[in-house]
Amino acid sequence: EAAVTQSPRNKVAVTGGKVTLSCNQTNNHNNMYWYRQDTGHGLRLIHYSYGAGSTEKGDIPDGYKASRPSQENFSLILELATPSQTSVYFCASGDARLGVNYAEQFFGPGTRLTVL
């Protein structure tokens, strides 16, 4: 069974503060993703990674950084949090093996972030 975990599950931060959201996967998947979910926008891709040491910008990367120190871990970093970053954040992992074009993404349970 695929397993993606996120921490913390809930976070309240102050404007201007630094926030780090963590994700761990035990699927041995190469690919990992960070999305935010907002009403009316669905899931929007922030950053993604194809393996340890790599990070790529997604569709809405401004204000966010990402770090992939190992196959299992992928972090999302808000250096200077703003109220507009209040959202629910989801991490996902996916199989990138050649030919596995149908491979699904496995999502974590989400982190609810409130920036005051």
Added chain:
Amino acid sequence: GDSVIQMQGQVTLSENDFLFINCTYSTTGYPTLFWYVQYSGEGPQLLLQVTTANNKGSSRGFEATYDKGTTSFHLQKTSVQEIDSAVYYCAMRATGYQNFYFGKGTSLTVIP
């Protein structure tokens, strides 16, 4: 460029009603199409995937097909139940690309 459009934002049905959710896609490649379901307080999870046009995928009473001619794909269920209340996302993965394109989601409420 590649994209997925999901127009229905909210759908309210009564139990035993017929459900139909439609998405359209755009890609220059060969798509694999997915439907994800998200229950309250959880992350999205795969409901169905369809890899071949005009073939059906089915799971938990839901069926999905896609029409290459109209570049559309849809999710249907003959008789919805209250437990089906959730947000449903369509998604596309184009051949050779590792990222997904998600629709904006359809929030389904089923009234008992």
